[in-house]
Amino acid sequence: MRLYNTLTRGEEPFAPSADNTVRMYTCGLTVYARGHIGNFRTFVCLDVLRRTLKYLCGYRVRQVMNFTDVDDRTINGAQKAGMDLRAYTDQYIAAFREDMRALGLEEIEEMPRATDEPNLRAMANMVAALERNGHTYRSDGSIYFKISTMPGYGKLARLDHQGMKPGARVDSDNYAKEDARDFVLWKGPREGEPSWEFADAGVPAGRPGWHIECSAMALRLLGEAPIDVHAGGIDLVFPHHENEIAQSEGATGKPFSRFWVHVEYLIVDEQKMSKSLGNTYTIPDVVAKGFRPSAVRYLLLSAHYRKQLNFTWESLGSAEKALQRLTDCLARLDLVTAPGSHPNLAPQIARAREAFAAALRDDLNTAAALGAVFELVSAVNAAIDTGDVGLDDVAAIREAFDDVDRVLGVLSLRRVEDECPPVPVDEIERFIEERHAARRRRDFAAADRIRDDLAARGVLLEDSPTGTRWKRK
RNA sequence: GGCGCCGUCGCCAAGAGGUAAGGCAGAGGUCUGCAAAACCUCCACCCCCGGUUCAAAUCCGGGCGGCGCCUCCA
Numbered sequence: 181m182r183l184y185n186t187l188t189r190g191e192e193p194f195a196p197s198a199d200n201t202v203r204m205y206t207c208g209l210t211v212y213a214r215g216h217i218g219n220f221r222t223f224v225c226l227d228v229l230r231r232t233l234k235y236l237c238g239y240r241v242r243q244v245m246n247f248t249d250v251d252d253r254t255i256n257g258a259q260k261a262g263m264d265l266r267a268y269t270d271q272y273i274a275a276f277r278e279d280m281r282a283l284g285l286e287e288i289e290e291m292p293r294a295t296d297e298p299n300l301r302a303m304a305n306m307v308a309a310l311e312r313n314g315h316t317y318r319s320d321g322s323i324y325f326k327i328s329t330m331p332g333y334g335k336l337a338r339l340d341h342q343g344m345k346p347g348a349r350v351d352s353d354n355y356a357k358e359d360a361r362d363f364v365l366w367k368g369p370r371e372g373e374p375s376w377e378f379a380d381a382g383v384p385a386g387r388p389g390w391h392i393e394c395s396a397m398a399l400r401l402l403g404e405a406p407i408d409v410h411a412g413g414i415d416l417v418f419p420h421h422e423n424e425i426a427q428s429e430g431a432t433g434k435p436f437s438r439f440w441v442h443v444e445y446l447i448v449d450e451q452k453m454s455k456s457l458g459n460t461y462t463i464p465d466v467v468a469k470g471f472r473p474s475a476v477r478y479l480l481l482s483a484h485y486r487k488q489l490n491f492t493w494e495s496l497g498s499a500e501k502a503l504q505r506l507t508d509c510l511a512r513l514d515l516v517t518a519p520g521s522h523p524n525l526a527p528q529i530a531r532a533r534e535a536f537a538a539a540l541r542d543d544l545n546t547a548a549a550l551g552a553v554f555e556l557v558s559a560v561n562a563a564i565d566t567g568d569v570g571l572d573d574v575a576a577i578r579e580a581f582d583d584v585d586r587v588l589g590v591l592s593l594r595r596v597e598d599e600c601p602p603v604p605v606d607e608i609e610r611f612i613e614e615r616h617a618a619r620r621r622r623d624f625a626a627a628d629r630i631r632d633d634l635a636a637r638g639v640l641l642e643d644s645p646t647g648t649r650w651k652r653k
Numbered sequence: 654g655g656c657g658c659c660g661u662c663g664c665c666a667a668g669a670g671g672u673a674a675g676g677c678a679g680a681g682g683u684c685u686g687c688a689a690a691a692c693c694u695c696c697a698c699c700c701c702c703g704g705u706u707c708a709a710a711u712c713c714g715g716g717c718g719g720c721g722c723c724u725c726c727a
């Protein structure tokens with residue numbers, strides 16, 4: 181497939197470097213709060229990348245996504261809550277896993293947390309390697325990365341340091357640095373903060389800096405540099421990923437990652453959605469508003485991942501409707517009883533499949549891919565109306581939708597949601613029977629009352645010549 | 654101050670030199686006890702101004718507008 185690489189600022193043909201296996205690292209969540217749908221835009225898009233690589237390109241994927249469970253925010257949060265750091269971050273990791281499931285994210289091979297012993301040790305070893313290679317200095321008990329020792333520094337972010345606005349921002353790290361651009365690898369111990377020591381590696385008591393986590397865990401769990409893909413939100417380009425490159429390449433002497441993939445922001449009210457701005461929505465927030473996680477997933481896929489996406493409740497409502505059009509079409513297939521097949525449909529199915537795959541292989545163009553799916557929906561609906569569909573066609577259509585959804589992951593999610601409707605299924609069926617009897621005696625007022633009552637409880641009834649079907653609102 | 658992205662129908666959104674996909678909403682019709690679903694028909698010359706070209710929404714230049722990054726950030 182073709183994939184945009186932030187490193188080169190262009191699309192390039194992508195294939196894994198070895199073994200037919202894509203080794204991909206994803207910067208995950210800092211677990212000091214529940215992730216919001218802005219965070220999940222990144223994770224959903226990367227889930228579709230992962231699925232595209234697996235199901236459309238035929239590669240194996242080995243993915244690592246970390247939890248940052250030690251940094252200023254998690255430490256402060258734990259202190260405020262009067263909790264142990266580990267217990268404090270546990271809650272948000274559990275919440276993240278719940279949201280992952282709700283959004284239909286595939287299981288990821290490794291989801292390490294920074295404070296697991298083998299990871300801390302890997303970080304310490306990397307710090308030691310950087311010290312050996314002369315990329316560091318110590319000051320006030322902390323160890324820093326010295327940027328002037330890396331001539332290639334800045335190749336990812338391409339920042340022009342000459343033009344930087346002086347004093348645009350003040351470094352929030354209160355640690356003594358020789359140069360404002362240097363960054364901390366290992367923070368010296370402080371009162372009330374967790375601390376680890378790796379004397380055998382020559383690393384004194386303290387805690388890891390943010391950037392070293394990802395470098396160390398990526399190489400520990402994915403093997404030799406360069407890995408194939410390193411991905412995350414676009415806000416991580418600088419400084420996080422730039423610094424990861426400096427560390428990893430300073431320690432190993434090899435390129436860190438072949439491809440860098442960055443997902444654009446989800447914005448809301450024309451501003452980026454972020455916890456510090458207080459304009460975030462979580463999956464439970466969305467559910468409380470009466471929307472379904474599948475609609476969120478759909479909405480997040482309705483725009484290209486490298487374009488900002490402005491979230492509104494209105495667009496979430498549209499997403500809900502669009503998704504319903506897909507599931508309604510599939511439900512209509514149940515009404516087909518004619519055997520055999522009609523000659524028109526097969527080429528349309530083939531064309532849609534090709535367009536779908538081509539769109540995704542073209543730098544993950546999910547919006548265009550959805551367009552291809554809806555064109556098939558129109559063709560199928562029209563064929564059902566004219567009776568030009570046989571059971572063999574139905575099987576082929578279902579198979580096409582199954583394949584499409586292996587990548588989009590949105591129909592299967594709906595199906596899971598539909599398994600637990602707001603009204604118990606046996607109760608719905610009883611109402612349908614009652615309404616059926618009312619209609620037979622032409623008591624339409626009673627029939628309509630039953631339908632309205634169910635609608636108010638979130639269940640819609642649709643009559644057809646072959647019976648009544650229900651669906652969730 | 655430096656760098657980058659974006660501006661396509663009422664809303665969302667593909668398209669990136671060859672005459673505008675798709676979704677939502679809307680109008681009219683068919684079907685229905687009524688609905689719903691579905692179908693049919695209708696609904697855009699692409700922010701503005703110049704330029705290149707046989708041909709530009711797509712390329713170039715200049716405006717205007719929006720967003721982002723420049724060490725908390727998915």
